[in-house]
Amino acid sequence: MSFLDFNFSHYDLGSSSYFYNYDGFAQYANPPTNYLGTGLFLGYIALALVCTGWIMWDSWTRYDALIASPKSEKASANTKDESEKKEETPSQGLDIRNARARHIKIYAVLASISFAMLSFHMLNFLIASYQQWNGGGSADLSVEKMKSWMLETGLFESFAMELVDDGPSTVWMQIGVMGIWFWGVWMSGKANERAFSGRSMLPYILLSQILPISFTAALFLIHLHLSSPDLASTAPEPALEKTTTATTRSSHTSPETHPVPLSLHPIHRKTSLLLPTILLNAVLLSIAPLRQHRLFIPLVLFTRIMLLLPFTGRISTRSVEMKRSMFVSWGFLVANLMVLLKGYQLGDVFAVLRGGQFGGSAVRALGWDAIMGCVLERVVGWGGGV
Secondary structure, three states, X not given: OOHHHOOOOOOOOOOOOOOOXXXXXXXXXXXXXXXXXXXHHHHHHHHHHHHHHHHHHHHHHHHHHHXXXXXXXXXXXXXXXOOHHHHHXXXXXXXXXXXXXXXXXXXHHHHHHHHHHHHHHHHHHXXXXXXXXXXXXXXXXXXXXXXXXXXXXXXXXXXXXXXXXXXXXXXXXXXXXXXXXXXXXXXXXXXXXXXXXXXXHHHHHHHHHHOOHHHHHHHHHHHHHHOXXXXXXXXXXXXXXXXXXXXXXXXXXXXXXXXXOXXXXXXXXXXXXXXXXXXXXXXXXXXXXXXXXXXXXXXXXXXXXXXXXXXXXXXXXXXXXXXXXXXXXXXXXXXXXXXXXXXOOHHHHHHHHHOOOOOOHHHHHHHHHHHHHHHHHHHXXXXXOO
């Protein structure tokens, strides 16, 4: 048995209902009138769709301009004779665009795989929840039936509970959440390095807090390629002519030359990444023992808030800080595994990914996403072009 299964019953904190059993919350935050939980769950889905749609539309618009650029270059190459220097520039620009396009296609494929896996596991989670509520049947899918199902079940709480339902599941929960944390730190560092505005980063920040991280990370990598300075330097001549005046006017305030951090308060002393990393690991280890108490959901929501910290600009994103924090996180994970192996086998941990005795669709979604995140990290490390 894992120390995560420690019995906290002698600390009588109440049930695991949302927040606390206050009369103001009890009526609308618990079945059969669980409006708060249902609204939170549906709000997550709606916001995820909006952010995904906006990111894909923006990326496609910019990628389409990237593909159209070579046509403009070829047209200009077939005009009157130019100097040798000007003849070399279109060829070099075309090579750069082709290289970026290849990288973008790779990340687009990985993003599609990540989204497909996430959709599959989430659909299985919803189907299993509906069948359990409906007594094993799923033939009646009327609007009234589905409304009753959402109000009479706690989808948000059930999803969180499934992540810590047993020892092996808590391991994948810990791996998945720490993956979200470190990808967030990396994304924040790249955003500050490229001087992305808070407005352009907002959809990626929101999506990273709603869905497991690999899908958002793949889309962000595409964003990095499309925003690469070498692409801007090879833009078609007409576009450059149109923006010459604006560029000259804003040359001293351009974010490309003067990066603006994502934080609303750029001038400050940054906190070491190690401190919040230790706190996050400690919170993750405390969630499972408290899964039957009213502190459970507040701790889950606190974890979500903590995952926003890298994007505040107040935490160091230096590589040396990341390495130290990863080392500490591995220590927490290994310690958890060592205690876990007293009651489980190592094979039980990996069995979660294929389903069976341990875990459910929720934890499998997080586990497979963690693996996809590792694949993305390897692709970037092998020459991801960013």
